Amino acid sequence: MTAGKFEVADGWVLQAYQYALDPTPAQRAALESHAGGARFAYNTMLRAVKANLSQRDAERSYGIDTADLTPRLSWSFQSLRNDFNRRKHQVAVREDGTPWWPENSKEAYANACKNLAAALKNWDESDKGKRKGPRVGFPSFKSKRSTRKFAFTTGTIEVEADRHHVTLPRLGTLRVHESTRKLARRLEQGTARVLKATVRLERGCWLVSFTCVVERAARRPAHVKRVAPVVGIDVGVKDLVIAATPEGDEVMRVCAPKEFKQASRKLRALQRKAARRQGPWDAPAKTRREPSAGWLRTQRAIAKQHVRVANLRRDRLHKLTTVLAQSFDVIGTETLAVKNMMASGGTRKKGLNRAIADAGLGEFSRQLDYKTIWYKSVRVRADRWYPSSKTCSGCGSVKAKLTLAERLYVCDNNDCGLRIDRDLNAAINLARLARAEQSACFDSGGADRKTTAPAALVAAKPESSNGSASPQGEAA
Ligand SMILES: [Zn+2]
Known part of the structure; x- marks a missing residue:
């Protein structure tokens, strides 16, 4: 580094x-x-x-x-x-x-x-x-x-x-x-x-x-218990994170931060309040004017609210990624192309885009990368095109289409007919993928494979977009 x-x-x-x-x-x-x-x-x-x-x-x-x-x-x-x-x-x-x-x-x-x-x-x-x-x-x-x-x-x-x-x-x-x-x-x-x-x-x-x-020292702190050896985590829209084992047990579910929702309600109220005050733009006359003291006061309250939300969100994300990196040995995740998700799609994707921006997924991914190194756990990223959501965790068949609105996964295979929470299904698939990749890595290792394998996995999955290796804003 x-x-x-x-x-x-x-x-x-x-x-x-x-x-x-x-x-x-x-x-x-x-x-x-x-x-x-x-x-x-x-x-x-x-x-x-x-x-x-x-x-x-x-x-x-x-x-x-x-x-x-x-x-x-x-x-x-x-x-x-x-x-x-x-x-x-x-x-x-x-x-x-x-x-x-x-x-x-x-x-x-x-x-x-x-x-x-x-x-x-x-x-x-x-x-x-x-x-x-x-x-x-x-x-x-x-x-x-x-x-x-x-x-x-x-x-x-x-x-x-x-x-x-x-x-x-x-x-x-x-x-x-x-x-x-x-x-x-x-x-x-x-x-x-x-x-x-x-x-x-x-x-x-x-x-x-x-x-x-x-x-x-790259190790799990002595006071933290390991929850499961291998998990897959799905980062969804509704729930921020669902962790599941390859056996299909859900071991963790964390809801997306609602701070922004609450705060945006408060923000809208403040903005309506600001609209009733005399702002710097006189619309009928189309001229600038001196804003009133009340308008300035409301603007300061709005700025303060933004700071509060940002702080809450940062704190929440840090706690979550720390718990994840400390509780499991191997963590399977998707490769989240946040930029692509945010850039494409018109109004239809507005809700999703907002949820993604709100949850700070890019930051989530970045923190998970360096914290798994700190706590000697391993992150396994699925291939970008791996259909974690569309694959049935019961029989392995892959659906042709699954819309974002479908929250329940229903298997098309008549012999299987599995009905399961969409995000849990994806998490189970990712857990299995991580387990498979991890054991493949152990098998190809030598006599000293226990120590070399995780390092090799980390090296094989470098962070793609962010060149900086420096974790910012963390005080651990
Ligand atoms: Zn099935």
Whole structure:
């Protein structure tokens, strides 16, 4: 596993610890300033790159030889950073000529250049067909509405001993809302090391995320009991997860998070309330106007509600994936092509799309991947076209068609005639598939197969879309 150029040693994993900051007004201004500085550095260098490209294009159109063109600006991080450091004395100054760039940590500018270098590289490789996945566009300028974000990789990055403060370069010591106990303890014991601190503004709240390498013994915690050796889990629309054994026993059923449903009712009420207030748009006159205090108040309540839902959902998903990864040795799942499911289908799929987005299936899959490694269980993904829902768990016959509306699976085979909950049926099929694949893997192993087989399985099923190996936002 690698993080940029950093090699993660055996027994160590990348893990992010995220905390909400509680800055003083002065610190809030400093945070804004750093984010603005990072955006400025990014845009300045992107402008330089673009100008260089169009200069060369223009020269080419005059028939100048390739060798005589203005040299191409290097897109490497080092060179972009050095270039910005030369330019900042002219560009990062106020109208009266006093420089403002020394007010922020130079790390903020450097990391912005690093991000730009990465964005240019991704575009270049995508353009030449060397990059997997969807096409990557040419980087665009960051506007004032872009996410406010900056990062530190060197300098004083400390988690304070009182468990409620962190220290960052130039910004000093900031209070955090939650206890940093879990990370602080690891840092004190030497089982974690901070690689990077990223600060960003999310829904009006400043967050700091420490990317760390953490030493983890891959095993199930002593206090957790194994529920079943092999299960299949089906991620449905109505119930978020159903786990079943190959023998056909349902061992776990977790309903889809209803937080969003409740909260969306509350949100609609708030939005109706906002509609009765005087907003910033005067529809009859077709002009902008100053919104009323009541409208602004309601907007703040709406934003707060969104934050609440996001937090509830994150918490719920983390607990669920932890329980799954700890309770079973082998977990069979579908390969969830969430992007495809969300992209296609018109109004008919609206309900499903919403449920998928609501349940955060992509995130679910990602968490399950890294937590099965943490707790030494194995995830077996079914082939993308494996008909887990259409196959009868009684006789093995495959239905030609099964609509999403059919919640009950009824077998067409007259000799069988099985009637079973649709999602349970799929879970049983996935459990059997996982068991079969697992034993095939053991059989092909050598003398040391008990230890090598699970690792081989994990290696054979890499995460497809998300290149990052870093589990974000988890504090375990
Ligand atoms: Zn059947």
